[in-house]
Amino acid sequence: MADRVVTGETIDAALPAMHAVTSRLTPVVWQHPGQVSWSARYALPEDLQHGPVRVFTDAGGPVGWAWLESPTWMEWCVDPAYPDLAHEAVAWFLGSTTESTVRTSYLDTEPHLGTALEAAGFVEEPDVWFVQHTLDLADLRPVPDVPGYALRAVRQGEAEARAACHRGSWSATSKVTTGAYERLMATPPYRAGLDWVAVTAEGEMVASCCVWLDDVSGIALVEPVGCRPEHRRRGLASAVSLAALHAARDAGGRTGLVRPRGDDDYPEPGRVYRGIGFRPGPRTHDLVLHRA
Ligand SMILES: CC(C)(COP(=O)(O)OP(=O)(O)OC[C@H]1O[C@@H](n2cnc3c(N)ncnc32)[C@H](O)[C@@H]1OP(=O)(O)O)[C@@H](O)C(=O)NCCC(=O)NCCS
Known part of the structure; x- marks a missing residue:
């Protein structure tokens, strides 16, 4: 006790x-x-x-x-x-x-x-x-090229565009505002170098994946991932997640972790993660x- x-x-x-x-x-x-x-x-x-x-x-x-x-x-x-x-x-x-x-x-x-x-x-x-899914980062696949888009890490000072990308991917009622994202970016263990986006040729952020690396355990949590509706099914969520996980591995991460829905009402995110190599484990x- x-x-x-x-x-x-x-x-x-x-x-x-x-x-x-x-x-x-x-x-x-x-x-x-x-x-x-x-x-x-x-x-x-x-x-x-x-x-x-x-x-x-x-x-x-x-x-x-x-x-x-x-x-x-x-x-x-x-x-x-x-x-x-x-x-x-x-x-x-x-x-x-x-x-x-x-x-x-x-x-x-x-x-x-x-x-x-x-x-x-x-x-x-x-x-x-x-369902908790894990991935040994030693087995991480290469990041695929998605024609028409570039992948890169978020930079300090980009909270407004990054928050807009999240809102556009999730819902108009999302509470992820610029001010909220500024606070988030200042909160450990956030690192802009592990927060990745896919951008169009015009530079608009259209898909995103934030990875949180815990240095003690070496576990890199994927939370959240999103892609704007008009850019879906082109492999962007998969590519941006792989890119962020590569950055996490380069920073010392050993295991990827993600927890999509496991019930039948919303199976799509689980398919994205299993598609890039995550394997299911315990459930909530x-x-x-x-x-x-
Ligand atoms: C889930 C989401 C991130 C997928 O983004 P995406 O860029 O379209 O995903 P990808 O193109 O990389 O899809 C990879 C695979 O996942 C599966 N998949 C993704 N979306 C799917 C859908 N709507 N229906 C069925 N399968 C789907 C497919 O197997 C797909 O491969 P395929 O297109 O070759 O068949 C996007 O729909 C989204 O932002 N949703 C709202 C936010 C959200 O739910 N985030 C994840 C929470 S854990």
């Missing part, structure tokens, strides 16, 4: 501790330092409903955390060596929000989280899940609790 608990931190204050835990435990846990930073910074604070973080610490440093990512959703990461903390995290979640319906998820390789959720009455929602489980 951890002998010290730090409570009530903001997401900004807690990021270094959250990174330290996830860096040590990825990919056995769902969280990765890049995932934490993306979740924290993909939109401006005023466009999100981020709540507090609870960090669990023992004599050797942080060993787990729970974050009220919104009033109805908990992001979390608990060292499997401290299963009691999973129960503490769930109790903290339930005590930190007044919402009557709350949700969270865990990966197959985090059974201690599933046990804690079931003990608190959560039940699985079978409709949506994600979403759980819900309805309370009076």
Whole structure:
């Protein structure tokens, strides 16, 4: 059991501790330092409903955390060596929000989280899940040429164009604004050299892949990938992802990691990643609790 608990931190204050835990435990846990930073910074604070973080610490440093990512959703990461903390995290979640319906998820390789959720009455929602895919970067394929487009890394100062590329690929309602992307680019472990785009002859960014390299584990997380609708099915998402992964390997990365949907409602991204060599592994489980 951890002998010290730090409570009530903001997401900004807690990021270094959250990174330290996830860096040590990825990919056995769902969280990765890049995932934490993306979740924290993909939109401006005023466009999100981020709540507090609870960090669990023992004599050797942080060993787990729970974050009220919104009033109805908990992001979390608990060292499997401290299963009691999973129960503490769930109790903290339930005590930190007044919402009557709350949700969270865990990966197959985090059974201690599933046990804690079931003990608190959560039940699985079978409709949506994600599958963790990995790729040994020693086996990385060459980057294919896509006629009419060039691939390159994003440069500092290009937040506006980069954010527009993301919005155009995802949806008009995306919260990825220029200001948000500027903050994201200043958040470790972001590196512009691992954030790649495909550009047209006119220089417009039309596809993108951001890779987050964790130096401790050597795991390079792909999050997110997108291609504008009018440029799809030309191999751009595949090519830009491979280019970003090559940059990650050159920077010391050993394993690629990506987590597309695994259910039948949205299979296309998984096809992109398996098409460039990623292989599927454990899946997530979403759980819900309805309370009076
Ligand atoms: C998913 C997405 C990134 C694919 O971009 P893309 O540039 O069209 O992908 P590619 O051309 O590299 O596709 C590679 C392969 O993936 C599969 N694929 C991609 N899109 C597909 C679709 N709509 N239907 C079926 N298969 C598809 C195909 O096997 C394709 O190879 P093929 O065209 O030779 O058959 C793009 O549709 C997108 O931006 N979607 C919205 C954002 C998103 O979902 N991002 C990924 C989240 S994990």
